[in-house]
Amino acid sequence: xxxxxxxxxxxxxxxxxxxxxxxxxxxxxxxxxxxxxxxxxxxxxxxxxxxxxxxxxxxxxxxxxxxxxxxxxxxxxxxxxxxxxxxxxxxxxxxxxxxxxxxxxxxxxxxxxxxxxxxxxxxxxxxxxxxxxxxxxxxxxxxxxxxxxxxxxxxxxxxxxxxxxxxxxxxxxxxxxxxxxxxxxxxxxxxxxxxxxxxxxxxxxxxxxxxxxxxxxxxxxxxxxxxxxxxxxxxxxxxxxxxxxxxxxxxxxxxxxxxxxxxxxxxxxxxxxxxxxx
Amino acid sequence: xxxxxxxxxxxxxxxxxxxxxxxxxxxxxxxxxxxxxxxxxxxxxxxxxxxxxxxxxxxxxxxxxxxxxxxxxxxxxxxxxxxxxxxxxxxxxxxxxxxxxxxxxxxxxxxxxxxxxxxxxxxxxxxxxxxxxxxxxxxxxxxxxxxxxxxxxxxxxxxxxxxxxxxxxxxxxxxxxxxxxxxxxxxxxxxxxxxxxxxxxxxxxxxxxxxxxxxxxxxxxxxx
Numbered sequence: 001x002x003x004x005x006x007x008x009x010x011x012x013x014x015x016x017x018x019x020x021x022x023x024x025x026x027x028x029x030x031x032x033x034x035x036x037x038x039x040x041x042x043x044x045x046x047x048x049x050x051x052x053x054x055x056x057x058x059x060x061x062x063x064x065x066x067x068x069x070x071x072x073x074x075x076x077x078x079x080x081x082x083x084x085x086x087x088x089x090x091x092x093x094x095x096x097x098x099x100x101x102x103x104x105x106x107x108x109x110x111x112x113x114x115x116x117x118x119x120x121x122x123x124x125x126x127x128x129x130x131x132x133x134x135x136x137x138x139x140x141x142x143x144x145x146x147x148x149x150x151x152x153x154x155x156x157x158x159x160x161x162x163x164x165x166x167x168x169x170x171x172x173x174x175x176x177x178x179x180x181x182x183x184x185x186x187x188x189x190x191x192x193x194x195x196x197x198x199x200x201x202x203x204x205x206x207x208x209x210x211x212x213x214x215x216x217x218x219x220x221x222x223x224x225x226x227x228x229x230x231x232x233x234x235x236x237x238x239x240x241x242x243x244x245x246x247x248x249x250x251x252x253x254x255x256x257x258x259x260x261x262x263x264x265x266x267x268x269x270x271x272x273x274x275x276x277x278x
Numbered sequence: 279x280x281x282x283x284x285x286x287x288x289x290x291x292x293x294x295x296x297x298x299x300x301x302x303x304x305x306x307x308x309x310x311x312x313x314x315x316x317x318x319x320x321x322x323x324x325x326x327x328x329x330x331x332x333x334x335x336x337x338x339x340x341x342x343x344x345x346x347x348x349x350x351x352x353x354x355x356x357x358x359x360x361x362x363x364x365x366x367x368x369x370x371x372x373x374x375x376x377x378x379x380x381x382x383x384x385x386x387x388x389x390x391x392x393x394x395x396x397x398x399x400x401x402x403x404x405x406x407x408x409x410x411x412x413x414x415x416x417x418x419x420x421x422x423x424x425x426x427x428x429x430x431x432x433x434x435x436x437x438x439x440x441x442x443x444x445x446x447x448x449x450x451x452x453x454x455x456x457x458x459x460x461x462x463x464x465x466x467x468x469x470x471x472x473x474x475x476x477x478x479x480x481x482x483x484x485x486x487x488x489x490x491x492x493x494x495x496x497x498x499x500x501x502x
Contacts, residue, residue: 105464106460106463106464106469108467109469110283110469113283129465129466130466130467132287133285133288133466133467133468134467167451170460170461170464171460171461171463171464171465172464173465175465176465191451192451193451193460193461193464194449194450195448195449195460199449202360203360203451206359206360206361206364207363207368208359208360208363208368
């Protein structure tokens, strides 16, 4: 008995060590890669895209007006897709040389890290925490958080939400914003997080949640006859495009392009095209 | 450095927020224990029903087993969570976890119990009956003690699956370990440490049980 206990302990420790080594190993590899790269080749990240001949962009496929896959045409369209096209034109001279990958909040980070996408333009809210891990451009859009509720629920303002269950999408910054606003209003709210937007809406319809909190532009896509958006808006969310930390060249190019577009009025034109101008 | 999913500051953030993972682990353990009890109870009841002389009970066993074994757990849980409320039945998430996963695993355990009993040669039951045992006495003194050794390892194995299956609760905001890992890493993108630690915690829960299964398998070979 004593022996088998010892054996178990040894095996347990071995596995823990293996996990540790795995983690450390991954870390080591990345560092080595960084060291190998000569500092002089600054636009390495862009050259790679040029060699490949296509810009790989992570986008939303379920947010109308921003990135939405039209079930009739099977095409992904939206304001953010147009932004991606501008970048592709700048790098490759052809706005159609983009390879779009649908992302959700949870998959954005891993896809950027693994290099599966070069650039993420997917209603990605800028936070300090995220800036530490990714390059994030200055905001190209600002959107406050709203609440979608059932019309017959009697909820008319944030104060009415006391003790009500709020559905928020996983991996979105919404929860933090709502928490802060609730603290300010002196109300307590429990949260339920769901992997996708539509599951949040399903939870609201099923009565699992009393409100669905999310960026207002997103909520507009889910509003129906029995639901309404509260007039109270909180926590403005700033969307930025993101690249991997070591692809500084691409980041600089995107940042500069967006700045130029804002100055020239091209950004406004795009916003008007998608009816997003406030 | 910063593109490394396992960067040091990400580990530090995890250790600062360890309480979230501890909460998740607690929920997972609680759900697993209740679900295990439900599964054992149903497994034994329906398993025995599967070999009962009464034909209706045997049909009941088949319906239960074939329904729950042949539909995905994910659909069953989603149904309990999103569809039942439209029929005005709102089960709390904990109940969905413990009952839903318990009933699902119970079907597998019922099969283990049934096949364990069937593995005992029919002659033994007949011998018992011919010696004046009633059906229940023969079961109690002859069949079940022998079948137990065959049944236990596979039931314990299903217990391991049950623990891992509690992770479906992450889809319905169950507050379990997987949910907390998704929620935490989705927020700050520190998915590297989050899933390593979560995997390790599940492993720590399941490993002793799999060792126990091995132990049971060994002892059943020696004694029977």
